Amino acid sequence: FGRPWIFIRGVPSMKFLPPEGPLEVAFAGRSNVGKSSLINALVGQKALARTSNTPGRTQELNYFVPDGYSGGGDDLPPMALVDMPGYGYAKAPKENVDAWTKLVFDYLRGRATLKRVYVLIDSRHGIKKNDDEVLDLLDKAAVSYQIVLTKTDKIKEPAVVKLLAETQEKVRKHPAAFPFVLSTSSEKGKGIDELRQAIAETVGR
Ligand code: GDP
Secondary structure (H helix, E strand, O other): OOOOEEEEEEEOOHHHOOOOOOEEEEEEEEOOOOHHHHHHHHHOOOOOOOOOOOOOOOOOEEEEEEOOOOOOOOOOOOEEEEEOOOEOOOOOOHHHHHHHHHHHHHHHHHOOOEEEEEEEEEOOOOOOHHHHHHHHHHHHHOOOEEEEEEOHHHOOHHHHHHHHHHHHHHHOOOOOEOOOOEEOEOOOOEOHHHHHHHHHHHOOO
């Protein structure tokens, strides 16, 4: 995560995907789960991922890579980060939900370089029905994923411990889930190093 990261592309459908190159890790979560804040905390940049997206409107996969690679030949970045569009926005029209599912499922199924999806869950809410649907989608696509609790500063420490145990128990029935749940607070910088470490191990660095 050493270099500055840059946004390279927003992908509204599969034909706009960059050619497969570096290994990818992606981030998914309900709108407002704290995904932009977590990505910004990971890379140590305040404004890489936008935190002010209108919920439910941004239906694109946003690609980020470390700056300074030509993108050609062997000069590939060690990995790319992919910010998946938020889901679960109550007022989203059905067409948007369908478009989201199609884009995400096509991507999950068709991307050999995708190593893992980090599914973010708001500590105050735990796994909701639409999160569970996304976990099922990931199982179906057979893409490895790991749950990351966000905003743990918003609940008390014993509640975090309890939620971690409950969430761990829930993911056990999901075949593609990594059995260990991470907890983070972008606000307090908690769990960020552990997440960086997990990602580095995932892409084999
Ligand atoms: P996104 O829609 O998933 O990208 O979520 P954002 O990163 O834009 O965050 C949504 C809201 O939650 C914003 O008001 C953030 O300031 C707030 N937020 C994000 N992460 C944290 C956190 O770790 N702790 C607290 N207290 N608030 C957070």
